[in-house]
Amino acid sequence: MISKPDIESFFKALQSKICSELETEDGKALFSTEVWEHSGGGGGITRVIQDGEIFEKGGVNFSSVSGLLPASIAQRLKLGQVPFSATGISLVLHPNNPFIPTVHANFRYFETEGDRWWFGGGMDLTPYYPFPDDILHFHSVIKNACDLHDPAFYPTYKKWCDEYFFIKHRNETRGVGGIFFDYLNTNRDKNFDFVKEAGSAFLDAYLPIIRKRKNLGFGEKEKQFQLFRRGRYVEFNLVYDKGTLFGLETGGRIESILMSLPPVVNWPYNFQVEPGSKEAELVDYLKPREWV
Secondary structure (H helix, E strand, C coil), X not given: CCCHHHHHHHHHHHHHHHHXXXXXXXXXXXCEEEXXXXXXXXXXXXXXXXXXXXXXXXXXXXXXXXXXCCHHHHHHCCCCCCEEEEEEEEEEEEECCCCCCEEEEEEEEEEECCCEEEEEEEEEEECCCCCHHHHHHHHHHHHHHHHCCCCCHHHHHHHHHHHHCEECCCCEEXXXXXXXXXXXXXXXXXXXXXXXXXXXCHHHHHHHHHHHHXXXXXXXXXXXXXXXXXXXXXXXXXXXXXXXXXXXXXXXXXXXXXXXXXXXXXXXXXXXXXXXCCHHHHHHHCCCCCCC
């Protein structure tokens, strides 16, 4: 049976591979690396890229932490304040070019005493100027990874993603979705095989989109719209995101938890897009639909 050190080793290796590929793609900036310790036990590696040719800011975190569950989380999970350990990888990339989408991915493993354990994770795409071909590609790669393990995975986890990454106070999705899953605990080896498949599919899902859009020219209008839409991303992460809340409630490293936030954001008052404009097209994409 697969062990927690095996899972931890995979996540750490995946972090290295993703960072290496992204550095090569960017061609200018390199990831900085910080190794940190968690107050309860364990720690992590935070890797951040900034001011690159492609990436304005991005982070790829690895962590493996332990401690006692805070009361708020224990109550939410219907557990006592028992010892826990968790390991995973989490990434968010904010490109310079508004025609390249922001992307997020997270894969994690959690266990407590009494042989309670589960996997969770997923990935999703947040475009500013959506291209149907890009969205189709992203979802197709994810679907293929899911189908290798169970044809029911993609429709189930795609729907879960649409529901999870929904900004209730704006009545819109954060982007065009992907997959989201949690509490997978039926078979540790099989669940881990699926998580490895999904995690390894990330680069295939995202890098081709970068290569298609990185040379598209943009002006101040497009940049300002990107900064406005980034505000929605911040709102979701600080109000609803479980990973952010878990990190804050368990005494995680603040810089690593908040690395997902973009470097520059605008919240213009009562901003309205011009009817019929390229910016107005995004509205039609911020509702669940079947992409593949």
